[in-house]
Amino acid sequence: MSDLSSSTITIDAPLADVQGALFALGQYPTWSSAIKSSEVVESDDQGRATKVKMTIDAGMMKDRVILDYDWSKAPGQLTFSLDDADLLTGMDGSYSIKAIDEDTTQVTYELGVSLSMPIPAMMRQKAEKATIDQALAQLKAALEA
Incomplete structure (x- = not known):
């Protein structure tokens, strides 16, 4: 797997609201235009999604994926990997989610992808960064509305 691209954003919303939006994996299409559909396929004994089927259309990155979610570092971090x-x-x-104060939360999104076709690393990283920045901006807009 390649190095991860990342961005951080500050959202004017309480930590619990941000975690609520990010942890509701089946609801991603309500705030992310790149996620066309999201279906929880498996959950753990606490009701948290552990396997999610998504249709993604993030410009250059278009695919149907099944992602495995790891809650071991939650609620501070939620990680995922391709199934x-x-x-x-x-x-x-x-x-990665942390409270700045009671009404402000910082979110860092890291993403790395590998493709079945050869794509120059610079183009892949540019697409990852654009996907990250768009997702964070849309999350911020949804939570601050």
């Missing part, structure tokens, strides 16, 4: 996809051969990432 299966049509085109991608790897997809790893995480959301």
